[in-house]
Amino acid sequence: MPPKVKTVNFDRDLRALIDLTKTTQNLVTHFQSSLIPSANTASALDLTSIPNTLELTKASTTLLRSHTTTLSLLLLTPPLTPSALTKKIGEVSSGVLSNMVAAASNTPHPGQNDDLGQLMRAELRAQVRRLLGTWGEVLTLVLHAVERCGDVNGNGRGKDEGPTERFRQDVLAATGVVWEACDALLKICEEGVVGLVVKKAEEWRSVLLDAVEELKEWGEDVNEDEDEGRAEGSDGEDVGFGDEDEIFGAANKLGKGDKELKALLDTSVKKLKMVGMLYQALIKRRLKTFPITSSASKTTANGESRGVGPMTSLDQLMASLKYIPETVDDLASAFYDLDEREARKTLDKTCGEAKSAAELVKHSWSGQDDEFTTWSRKWVAMIEAS
Incomplete structure (x- = not known):
């Protein structure tokens, strides 16, 4: 009797994990769409309680990096524990992601203080969208992990043989990409508005000077042979x-x-x-x-x-x-x-x-x-x- 109860609980946990993972995938897609420049996220999110946009972004990004690390360890450590994965994904979807998107979407109302400016706000949205995309890949791997333990309906198949080497490499790679995206976003928060505008201005200056150099070189490449060949050919053919x-x-x-x-x-x-x-x-x-x-x-x-x-x-x-x-x-x-x-x-x-x-x-x-x-x-x- 105890083994049967264990199997029932596992199947139930597996179904819960599948449902939450798919729901979170939809949430990530929605958040990504809401951060497209033309979208108006302010109407869908409560932005009145954000005291410091960069600090909230930094805190939520740090948490997401930590949760992703834990999640990857759960995926790589047999046997698969659906309940633990569900708890971790729930922590991310219920607070971390929404806080991060709310911060990136925060737009001051007329007369309200703007401590970011248009350039920083656009950069935050772009970087958060990128990070959401990388985390979506992790969710896909969660569903792949489920496939070795049960079907899409959450019905267990028996003994968990553990992750394959290919799956291990995929998890490590996806985790590394999330870390990289998190680090890039954290760097922007650390450097702040001044760091970003200086970086952008230096990039645009470099583009400008490269164009000047190309123009200069083009001007030195004078067509010396423009009159040559005009007397060549027979019967005017060439x-x-x-x-x-x-x-x-x-x-x-x-x-x-x-x-x-x-x-x-x-x-x-x-x-x-x-x-x-x-x-x-x-x-x-x-x-x-x-x-x-x-x-x-x-x-x-x-x-x-x-x-x-x-x-x-x-x-x-x-x-x-x-x-x-x-x-x-x-x-x-x-x-x-x-x-x-x-x-x-x-x-x-x-x-x-x-x-x-x-x-x-x-x-x-x-x-x-x-x-x-x-x-x-x-x-x-x-x-x-x-």
């Missing part, structure tokens, strides 16, 4: 054509006679290098000095909120710094098409965006003149005179 590579390679090369376009290219390279200098100055004098504490909302006696200005300016600045390398791509395309008019127009747009960025934060975050204020004025004068 007049004006060289070999196949030359036919298609010469289309986007500067010719010796494109003096105006070459002069514009030289001017563009010079100005874009100056824009690269602006990035460097902004990173040092504005992004690294951004006062997180000053962006905190302060309420006056009549209920008005103060302190949202710096974060709004930071958001606008980062949007410009992201946009500039994109316009440089358009500029390069115009040059490759030998379209002088479009190249000139796009260069003006790029420089205009850079000047707007400098103007936006010409004063310090506290609204005072400083070294960057003086430097930015000189920089604007120099780029206009170039």
Whole structure:
């Protein structure tokens, strides 16, 4: 009689594990969808009780990493214990995941303090979505583990032979991917808004300078042979054509006679290098000095909120710094098409965006003149005179 009772309990636990795992898979899918930029998660989650978004994200991520480690050990240690797995998955689905998604979805209402800014909020959502995806793979492995002990209805099959070597490797690999995603999210929380904006600005500056170097090299690759081959051939069959590579390679090369376009290219390279200098100055004098504490909302006696200005300016600045390398791509395309008019127009747009960025934060975050204020004025004068 005791063995029969044990079997009944095991089958019951197995069915409970299957049900919870599948329910959690659906929950993970729902959470991932809710974190798509166009989605409005605020209406589905209670966000009023979040005191510190980054701290809540950090705490829930740390817990998820720990729970995943325990879960992987349960999967790898025979015999399979459905009740223990159910308890662990329940701890994750009932609190850890919802807290993490609530933090990533937290959007301040009008007049409410914004201590993250648009860039950090977008990064948190992207990283949490990635983490949810990795944890979904762990849930799939739980169902695979169930298959060796019973069927999809939770009916046990008998003795558990333990995990295969292939399954062990799959569990270890999936656990490692979750750890990596957790560590990446924890790093973002540790570095905070300043760390993220500095990192992004440096990446965009690198993209900008790479594009400048490519433009410079393209300008040096002058088509010296544009007039060759025009007298070749008989009966006019090959007049004006060289070999196949030359036919298609010469289309986007500067010719010796494109003096105006070459002069514009030289001017563009010079100005874009100056824009690269602006990035460097902004990173040092504005992004690294951004006062997180000053962006905190302060309420006056009549209920008005103060302190949202710096974060709004930071958001606008980062949007410009992201946009500039994109316009440089358009500029390069115009040059490759030998379209002088479009190249000139796009260069003006790029420089205009850079000047707007400098103007936006010409004063310090506290609204005072400083070294960057003086430097930015000189920089604007120099780029206009170039």
